[in-house]
Amino acid sequence: MVFTMPRPSKNNPPSTASTLATQADGTACRIAKLLNAEAELTLLRFGLGVGDIVQVLSKVPNKGPIILEAHDMEFALGFDYASSILVDAICE
Amino acid sequence: MPSVNKVNKSSDAPHTEDACCNAPTPVEASCRHATSDALRQLYLEAGQSLLDLKTVGLAGNPNVGKSVVFNALTGIYVDVSNFPGTTVGIAKGALKAHPPIEVQDTPGVYGLSRLSEEESVAEKALLSVDVIINIVNAVTLERDLFLTQQLIDYGCPLIVVLNQMDEAHARGRKIDALALEQQLQVPVVTCVAVTGQGIADIVEALPYASYGRRTPELPLPSDLLKIEQNKAEQLRIYGHRRLYLKSYVSQVTCSADCCETDTTLNFQAFSKALGKALLHPVLGGLSLVFVLMALYQIIGVWIAGDTVALIEGKLMLGIVVPFVDALVAKFFALGTPMHTVLAGEFGLLTMTPRYLIGVLAPLVIGFNLYLSLLEDTGYLPRLAALSDSAMRQVGLNGRAIIPMILGLGCVTMAAISTRVLSSQRERTIATTLLAITIPCSAQLGLIMGMMALAGGLKGWLLYIMILTGLFIAIGSVLNKIMPGTSTGLVIDLPPMRLPRAKNIAKKTWTRSWSFLVEATPLFMVGALLVSLADITGALAWIQNALGGVTETLLHLPKEAASAFIMGMVRRDFGLAGFYNLKSVLSPLQMLTSLVVITLFVPCLATATVMLKERGWQEGVGVFLFSWVLAFATGAVVTRVLAFLPFWSSTL
Structure with a gap:
């Protein structure tokens, strides 16, 4: 079975929520909730899940991926995935 | 299958909480495995002799150094690179230290979840070997131990190899290998694979491979494999496993600032700054332009121009060909069929x-x-991140840029490397684009050399624009008509590193030699076919028959038909045919011929891989489509460029 991304309309987080995709460069944040099962599965295999701290290093414009650092590793996370991750900003 | 957790009783082995920071530094600890005598005895009782082993599999996350370890263990070279997804198939070789044992190198995976074809390939191989050598990057322990724990949960006997200990040390990270071993209940070996440190210890540790300590409360391995087929259950189990390993990872690692030297600090800072610059939208874009310009200068001007002029012009045409011609003429008179076949x-x-x-x-x-x-x-993963938005327009994600770039080396290998993509849909789109619009290294070199005669850099840019336009058009159409959407991007960004000269030399030689071994017999078959057609008069007949296509449709001389015949064997042979006609082709004809032959049928090796990987329907479909597209595009190019005074005068 092949997973596909849910439709964007269903994937949108509540308007009040702060998603990983909207964080400013340099922000450290704690993962609060993952709204997309596929993103959750992928991140779990990266050793990340709810409660873990990630830092936004930079963002590629035009809905490009978010460059993150966590557990001494840098990785790029697609915009759709990042939009489905609710976070609590810790500091900039 | 032996029962799991045979060695759990060893949890009372000597260990203190501050052992991490009191333990020898990782560099000091390199080249030895951490197993204590008490544990070793228990492993020996539970484990097996080296003589019992038949197959050993290498497992680990992408880009952790599995292939380096494979090369060291077997003496066989497989590609080693600084990007995730270098290995997409299973490489096999005999263990140097004990040849009856077969070592299998598997694709790097973050977990065995069958999210991509490479995960299925890895899972199938790893669940069938006698012992697994699990390579773990000491720098990213939290991430890599997920796979380790999953393998243990599946009931696989394994040893853990903590690789890149030098890099972990340089980053001020200490790992208590003994504590990790006691936690996992499997032997843990430390090593720096690129320097060969600790490789001998891996072999020494193999007989002690153990089943390890499973994640609490999980079902038995045989049930677990079935239960994880259910995605909801899989998510629950994965969450549980992550929490479990998180509970012990902090106990076996600690940070220490004292380990870093000025040199490593300076290089790490530079590496980080460079990596960041390459992801900057403007600097990253400029760096891509620089990479392409450098490619043109090195391959197109220095090699295709100067070096080829020297080797082909002076050596081959000046010395070798006249000598062979004269030698053949001694045995077969000029104009006889044998002379034509051998020296015509x-x-x-x-x-x-x-x-x-x-x-x-x-x-x-x-x-x-x-x-x-x-x-x-380490440039390619950053290019993948930078190109993600663009690649999504054609139904792919940024990860697909890696097979595309590899396709510039060899399209056949790149077609296999599309296994790293997550869905069948993405693999179909990527394979089609690769087979039609991406020229391989041999083609690209010839194209650049000929482009110097057809407008230089402007001709090169025009050629890139035409192919990019087709790439976007074909990809967009496939994206529209194929059901589903592209999957999201998640890609590891390894540190920027200085390439190692030895690896570069080995990789270049291995790939180039493979090309010559594959291409030589095919080239000879193609040359023989054209010679026989020439002798029998079939060539003239074909040239006349194809006159409608070559002369009327493409505005090329009828001799171009022989280049197309050669191109059916391999596209670069077709280009060689056009290279032979370079003195009679106008710049516009040259550009047209280069575009047509690039889009022409995939070479035999690529077609075979496509049939194998994508099935006959897709393979035949792409084959036929490439014919139509190549000639239709050629007809448009030759007319539009002739119509545009700016380009025609430039060319």
Whole structure:
């Protein structure tokens, strides 16, 4: 079975929520909730899940991926995935 | 299957909480495995002799150094690069220290979840070997231990190899290997694979491979494999496993600032700054332009121009071909069929070495060298991140840029490397684009060399624009008509590294030699076919029959038909045919011929891989589509450029 991304309309987080995709460069944040099962599965295999701290290093414009650092590793996370991750900003 | 957790009783082995920071530094601890005598005895009781082992599998996350370990254990070279997804198939070799044992190198995976074809390939291999050597990057322990724990949960006997201990040390990270071993209940070996440190200890530890301590509260391995087929259950189990390993990872690692030296600090800072710059939208874009310009200068001007002129012009045409011609003439009179086959215009002993050694070999070696340098620096994953938005327009994600770039080296290998993509849909789109719009290294070198005659850099840019336009058009159409959407991007960004000269040399040589071994017999078959057609008069007949296409449709001379015949064997052979006609082609005809032959049918090796990987329907479909597209595009190019005074005058 092949997973596909849910439709964007269903994937949108509540308007009040702060998603990983909207964080400013340099922000450290704690993962609060993952709204997309596929993103959750992928991140779990990266050793990340709810409660873990990630830092936004930079963002590629035009809905490009978010460059993150966590557990001494840098990785790029697609915009759709990042939009489905609710976070609590810790500091900039 | 032996029962799990045989060695759990060893949890009372000596260990203190501050052992991490009091333990020898990782560099001191390198080249020895951490197993205490008490544990070793227990492993020996539970484990097996080296003589019992038949197959050993290497497992680990992408880009942790599995292939380096494989090369060291077997003495066989497989590609090693600094980007995730270098290995997409299973490489096999005999263990040097004990040849009856077969070592299998598997694709790097973050977990065995069958999210991509490479995960299925890895799972199938790993669940069938006697012992697994699980390579873990000491720098990213939290991430890598997920796979370790999953393998233990599946009931696989394994040893853990903590690789890149030097890099962990340079980053101020200490790992208590003994504590980790006591936690996992499997032997833990530390090593720095690129320098060979600790490799002997891996072999020594193999008989002690153990089933380890499973995640609490999980079902038995046989049930677990079935339960994880259910996605909801899989998510629950994965969450549980992550929480479990998180509970012990902090106990076996600690940070220490005292380990870093000025040199490593400086290089790490530079590496980080460079990596960041390459992801900057403007600087990243400029760096891509620089990479392409450098490619043109090195391959197109220095190698295709100067080096080929020297080797083909002076050596082959000046010395080798006249010598062979004279030698053949001693045995077979000029004009006889044998003379034509051996030393005629398409002669097996004249044209074949002239093009393979004089033209294609320098280009392929040069391109492979350039590509190897790019691969080993860590540039490709950053390019993947930067190109994600653009690739999504054609139904792919940024990860697909890696097979595309590898396709510039060899489309056949790149078609196999599309396994790293997550869905069948993405693999279909990527394979189609690769087979039709991406020229391989031999083609690219010839194209650049010929482009110097057809407008220079402007001709090169025009050629890139045409192919990019087709790439976007075909990809967009496939994206529209194929059901589903592209999957999201998640890609590891390894540190930028200085390429190692030894690896670059080995990789360049291995790939170039493979090209010559594969291409030589095919080139000879193609040359033989054209020679026989020439002798029997079939060539003239074909040239006349194809006159409608070559002369009327493409505005090319009728001799171009022989280049197309050669191009059916391999596209670069077709280009070699056009290279032979370079003195009679106008710049516009040259550009048209280059575009047509690039889009022409995939080479035999690529077609075979496509049939195998994508099935006959897709394979035949792409084959036929490439014919129509190549000639239709050629007809448009030759007319539009002739119509535009700016381009026609430039060319």
